[in-house]
Amino acid sequence: MELDFSPVLAGWADIAHGAAVTIEVTAASLILSCAIGLLIGIGRLTPGRSVVYGGCSAYVTFFRGTPLLVQLFLLFFGLPQFNIMLPAFLCGVIGLGLYSASYVSEIVRGAIQSIDRGQMEAARSIGMSSSLAMRTVILPQAIVRMIPPLGNEFIALIKNSALVSLLTIDDLMHEGQKIISVTYRSLEVYLVIALVYLMLTSSTNYLLQRAERRLRAGGMVQ
Amino acid sequence: MNALSRELAPMGDAPIVRIRGLKKSFGAHTVLNGIDFDVALSQVVVVIGPSGSGKSTFLRCCNGLEQPEGGTIDICGHRLVDQGVMLKEQSLNALRTEVGMVFQSFNLFPHLSVLDNITLGPRKLRGASKDEAAAAAMALLRKVGLEHKAHAMPASLSGGQKQRVAIARALAMHPRVMLFDEPTSALDPELVGEVLQVMKMLASDGMTMVVVTHEMGFAKEVADVVVVMDAGAIVEAGPPQTIFSAPTQPRTRAFLQAVLSRA
Numbered sequence: 151m152e153l154d155f156s157p158v159l160a161g162w163a164d165i166a167h168g169a170a171v172t173i174e175v176t177a178a179s180l181i182l183s184c185a186i187g188l189l190i191g192i193g194r195l196t197p198g199r200s201v202v203y204g205g206c207s208a209y210v211t212f213f214r215g216t217p218l219l220v221q222l223f224l225l226f227f228g229l230p231q232f233n234i235m236l237p238a239f240l241c242g243v244i245g246l247g248l249y250s251a252s253y254v255s256e257i258v259r260g261a262i263q264s265i266d267r268g269q270m271e272a273a274r275s276i277g278m279s280s281s282l283a284m285r286t287v288i289l290p291q292a293i294v295r296m297i298p299p300l301g302n303e304f305i306a307l308i309k310n311s312a313l314v315s316l317l318t319i320d321d322l323m324h325e326g327q328k329i330i331s332v333t334y335r336s337l338e339v340y341l342v343i344a345l346v347y348l349m350l351t352s353s354t355n356y357l358l359q360r361a362e363r364r365l366r367a368g369g370m371v372q
Numbered sequence: 373m374n375a376l377s378r379e380l381a382p383m384g385d386a387p388i389v390r391i392r393g394l395k396k397s398f399g400a401h402t403v404l405n406g407i408d409f410d411v412a413l414s415q416v417v418v419v420i421g422p423s424g425s426g427k428s429t430f431l432r433c434c435n436g437l438e439q440p441e442g443g444t445i446d447i448c449g450h451r452l453v454d455q456g457v458m459l460k461e462q463s464l465n466a467l468r469t470e471v472g473m474v475f476q477s478f479n480l481f482p483h484l485s486v487l488d489n490i491t492l493g494p495r496k497l498r499g500a501s502k503d504e505a506a507a508a509a510m511a512l513l514r515k516v517g518l519e520h521k522a523h524a525m526p527a528s529l530s531g532g533q534k535q536r537v538a539i540a541r542a543l544a545m546h547p548r549v550m551l552f553d554e555p556t557s558a559l560d561p562e563l564v565g566e567v568l569q570v571m572k573m574l575a576s577d578g579m580t581m582v583v584v585t586h587e588m589g590f591a592k593e594v595a596d597v598v599v600v601m602d603a604g605a606i607v608e609a610g611p612p613q614t615i616f617s618a619p620t621q622p623r624t625r626a627f628l629q630a631v632l633s634r635a
Contacts, residue, residue: 272479272538275435276493276545277469279461286492290483 157333158342161325168325169346175242175321176311176350180304182247187254192284194259206255213252219313221245226317242314242321250307257299261292294365301358305351312347322346387412388448388549388580389434395442396429396604403429404440405604411549414578418591418612421601422627427584430601431553434582435471436464447471448548469497472542472550476557478534480526480541486513487522490541498545505544512540516570532563536570543574550574552583588631592616600624 158165193206213221222245229236236244265288273283315324326343330336389411396404403426411417419427432438434445436452436459445452450467452459459467481489490512491505500508513519516536526534535555542550552571556564568590575581575594585591591598591612598615600607600623608621619625 266477266479268475268477268479269481271437272473272475272481274465275437275468275471275473276541277465277467277497278493279465282496286496287481291481294483 153338154335155338155342157335158329158338161329161333164325164329165322165342165346168320168322169350171320171325172308172311172322172347173350175239175246175314175319176304176308178243179246179250179311180307182243183250183254183303183307184300186247186251188258190251190255191258191262194255195262210252210255213249214256218245218249218310219316221249222313222317238314238317238319242311242317242319245317246307246311246314249310250303253303253306254300257296257303258292260299261295262288264295265291294362297358297362297365301355304354304358308350308354309347386449387446388415389582390446391434391443393443394430394433394440394445396426396433396438396440403604404433406443407604407606409599409606409609411580411582414580415596416575416581416583416594417597417599418595419582419584419599419601420586420588420591420627420631421607422630425601426604427601428553431551431582431584434551435468435473437473465497469493469545470548472545472547474535474538474542474550474552474555476554478526478531478538478558480534480538482526484526485522486518486524486526486529486537489526489537490544493541493545509540509544512543513537515543515573516540517566530563531559532566535559535567539567539570539574549580549582552581552585554584554586556585556587586631588616588628600627602627 190206190209193202194210196202222241225236225241225245226238262284269287269291270280270283273287274280278286311321312323315321315327318324322343326339330339333339387410389409391407391409394404394407394409395402405426407430419430421427429438433440433453434447439456439458440453441456444454447467448470450459450463452464452467458464480486481492484492487506487509490509491500491502494500494505494508495502510519510522513522516539518533518536518540521529521533521537526537529537539550539555555571556567559567564587568587571581571583571590572594583590583595593612595612597609598612599609600615600619600621602623607623608615608619615624616628619628
């Protein structure tokens with residue numbers, strides 16, 4: 151048995167296209183994930199056992215407690231029963247975003263809780279409302295602490311995005327499978343695909359580390 | 373500016389802070405057991421007493437950081453809390469702009485420069501422009517002797533410098549009364565003086581102040597009234613000469629003996 155990469159290399163344009171789609175899906179779901187994660191995370195910090203707290207906790211329980219693939223299939227194959235037919239790309243983005251948001255919300259909650267209580271007290275004692283204090287005092291500090299765990303989550307998101315190939319989206323994984331169906335070169339194709347995923351995850355990691363270093367150098371962290 | 377702050381007209385002889393029957397407990401533990409107390413305009417009140425006597429809780433009740441279960445607190449003629457019911461959020465925030473608070477652990481905002489720490493409140497809450505707020509902040513920094521640190525980050529300051537910035541930050545809101553919660557307790561001994569110096573200056577400017585402290589020298593020198601607290605109650609209150617030289621209560625004598633024999 152010998153490795154022959156030539157059929158893979160011949161399909162480089164398809165792989166590049168797939169990588170671009172993977173980046174698009176991941177980036178869009180990342181934005182969704184951060185926005186929802188932030189809201190859910192803050193919602194879980196509301197005092198007492200309020201409706202908001204209950205709703206946000208239920209969200210985390212469901213989306214963190216069921217397989218991403220099941221959630222994606224519910225959106226893509228389940229919703230059409232109600233005559234709701236979303237484009238595959240949108241299903242992928244929503245599915246990945248909602249799933250990842252459940253993890254991001256816990257990161258947000260943990261980071262906010264790690265900020266010294268005195269910070270909120272100082273802000274409130276000046277006369278700030280709790281939402282103004284959250285925006286101007288707590289979150290800017292908490293975001294710096296969110297970066298390392300968010301990095302993990304983003305990388306997981308990139309890798310999890312391979313599942314959207316099962317929704318007929320032409321992502322990196324799907325393009326690879328198309329090449330295999332013609333060339334039967336599974337090992338070579340999957341090795342190249344793995345390498346491309348690795349490039350995506352390590353460059354994300356690199357960018358996040360740089361961002362963290364810059365924020366720390368700027369005195370954002372005590 | 374909000375309606376509440378505009379209403380805060382001069383009140384003649386009415387006290388700035390008026391407290392009646394204040395009660396507060398954490399679970400089964402009673403921390404404040406019926407406090408009655410007034411602070412008049414330009415008065416400097418120093419609260420002393422053993423740790424766990426409820427001094428800090430008492431002070432934190434005065435700007436709504438703690439919610440008492442019983443009694444009333446009036447600040448500048450506005451009822452902050454009435455039998456466990458706090459002022460509504462918006463009015464509470466407005467009232468807090470009138471009450472400056474300085475914490476033991478400084479609580480500067482570490483992600484903002486010294487200047488931005490001071491200008492944040494005036495800009496976000498008083499509608500001051502960036503330039504106005506910066507000019508006012510520089511004047512305050514000059515007052516506390518830290519003009520040269522305007523663009524420094526809090527992490528690069530000493531404890532004494534941090535606390536002076538925290539005082540400037542509170543003053544930037546032009547409060548009617550300043551609350552100090554053990555402002556020098558977290559400082560190295562050689563840095564205590566610079567903070568007390570700023571507080572003395574404020575007192576001589578006529579600022580109304582309530583100070584919880586263990587600095588007996590400051591109490592003797594600056595206080596108009598010294599309040600001795602123990603076990604959630606006021607043991608006695610009076611001018612510093614009386615409290616320090618002729619205390620009437622045995623608990624005051626015991627406390628002063630323990631504190632003053634230390635030196």
